[in-house]
Amino acid sequence: MDKIYHILTLVGIAIYWLLVAGVTLRVVLKRKAVSVSLSWLMIIYILPIVGVFCYFLFGELNLGRKRGERAKVMFAPFEEWFRSLSDCQAHLPQGMGAHIKKIDELCTHRMGIPALSGNHLTLHNSPNDILYSIIHDIESSTSTIHMVFYIWHPGGLTDAVASALIRAAKRGVEVKLLLDSAGSARFFRSHWVDMMRDAGIRLIEQMQVSPWRIFLNRLDLRQHRKIIVIDDKIAYTGSMNMVDPAYFKQDSGVGQWIDVIVRMTGPAVNVLAAIHAWDWEFETGERRLPKTPECLIGPSDPHHPIQVVPSGPGMPENLISQVLTLAMHQAKTSVCITTPYFVPSADLLATLKMTAQRGVSVDIILPEKNDSFMVKWASRSFYGELLDAGATIHEFNGGLLHTKSVVIDQKFCLIGTVNIDMRSLWLNFELTLAVDDKSFTQELYRQQQEYIKQSHQIEYSKWRTRSLGHRFLERLFYLFSPLL
Known part of the structure; x- marks a missing residue:
């Protein structure tokens, strides 16, 4: 019996070292940044079993088979749509300042997205101002409301936003809401899910988290964007999730979360609408690119350009x-x-x-x-x-x-x-x-x-x-x- 245990021990050690050697070679051959590769190697060697397990879970960008295949074929049609904006009136490279011009060249060459002029921006820094502004624009919507959020947390004025969306859907506005599964876990356990869907809102849980998916796709790959596009005329983005800070993580010991949001009108809204369409197709497979906008600039519109810069799976790295x-x-x-x-x-x-x-x-x-x-x-x-x-x-x-x-x-x-x-x-x-x-x-x-x-x-x-x-x-x- 002792001999059998000895043999099993040797076999276990051999398998483990083969596994470590294989993961080490994979880290090196992936040609990540040197600092990242060294950090992973130290984790693997300092925390032998845990380190190897963590690398399998978090070490590589694993989208899952369906999403991976979808991401590969999405880029070409979206790039074509983005490049069509370069010919519109709102793209004025000759009048760009030094800061934005090089960024416009980079984004145009790598993804096809040009910097567009003719936008009006409003900076909101108060949670109440942000949420009341969003509610007002939802109440005024006539055709579409498209949203992407990492966290939707019920409570406070966030519930007023949800109610406004339900009323909009009931009066015939197309409402499409894409929420990250991990960030919005509490929302997906709330009564709001059934209420929204019963009202006709298309509510999608992106990148679902479950034990069954642990080795099928990278669990910490998250939808971290915050985008609202209303009637393809008004857009919001910034750091604030769909939360009322007075009702969010009050027991975490860090105080209230401090955020800002940008409200935008003008040609760049169309780019944010396309980014929402990208995210929607990535998760559902449904393609619905926005119509190519005219991007006209009125005589009173400012010519200060805005470059929309997205990132994520399927998009140009870094x-x-x-x-x-x-x-x-x-x-x-x-x-x-x-x-x-x-x-x-x-x-x-x-x-x-x-x-x-x-x-x-x-x-x-x-x-x-x-x-x-x-x-x-x-x-x-x-x-x-x-x-x-x-x-x-x-x-x-x-x-x-x-x-x-x-x-x-x-x-x-x-x-x-x-x-x-x-x-x-x-x-x-x-x-x-x-x-x-x-x-x-x-x-x-x-x-x-x-x-x-x-x-x-x-x-x-x-x-x-x-x-x-x-x-x-x-x-x-x-x-x-x-x-x-």
Whole structure:
């Protein structure tokens, strides 16, 4: 019997080491970023069984067979639709400023989406203002309401939005609502699901999470966009999920979530409508591209262009990361960033450091308290390098700062759903707007300055004297950065 146990032990060890060797080769051959590959290898070797299991679950972009096949054939027709916008009146490359022109060239060449002029933007920074504005536009809708959200959380004014949608559907408006399965788990257990569907709303649960799908597709691939398109004339996007912060995660110990939303009218609304159509087809297989818009610009319309930049499975890799890098490389005087989750890639960290080292003022505003314990400590592992390079880091005390924004030289900005982490920049369905509108940008910059007033600055001299326990937690969770 002892001999049998000995043989079984040797066989088990051999199988395990073959498995580790196979996963190691796969990590190397996938040619990921060096920092990502090294992090995965350390996780696999430091946490042998758990590390291999995690790599199978989260290490590669596995969409599942049907979605993977669908994503491959979707790009060509959508790219053709996007490229048709280059010929419309709203595409004015000759009049673009320096910041937006290079981003327009990048996005046009990689995905076919041009920057479009003639848009009106309104920045909303109060939850009540945001939700009441959405309700008003829903009540005024006449033909279509299309929405995509990561989180829909029942309670407060969110229920008023749901009721407005039900009334719209009952009066004949086409309402299509796409919600992420994991982010909106509580909603899908609520009575609202049956009420909406009974009213005629097309409600789809995207990227369903269940034990049966654990090895069929990557479970942490999430629909993280926040988009509302009403009558193809009005659109909303930004950092705020469909939640009333006064009723959302009140027991998490991080305070109320702080967000902004952009309300937009003009030609760029059509691009957001197409992004919704992309997401709808990716999940359902139903193709319904919007009609090619005329994109006319009236005599009183502003000519400040907006570049819509999406990312996600089936779309060009790293496009938002490239746009962010390109924007920072063009900065001459200042860069100000807000993000709740800060785990930058090696390339993005190098760009931030170099931007500060060439004399540009770099301010990074992060929440002091975070709903992710791992992200909190992984984020702090980057503080030393950034402070040493000359960047300034502010920790916000007024709640969980969830706004995702970048302001360049107080003249140009990026605003949307994108966090500065590997998950947003490499994995999830995301969206950002590159806005070449000085007035709007300065309004966003003033909002960032309000955040700074509610923050404390990290002093480098004090940071260098932090405890060994803090240093250990930073380095420990830095190892998990590919998963964050």
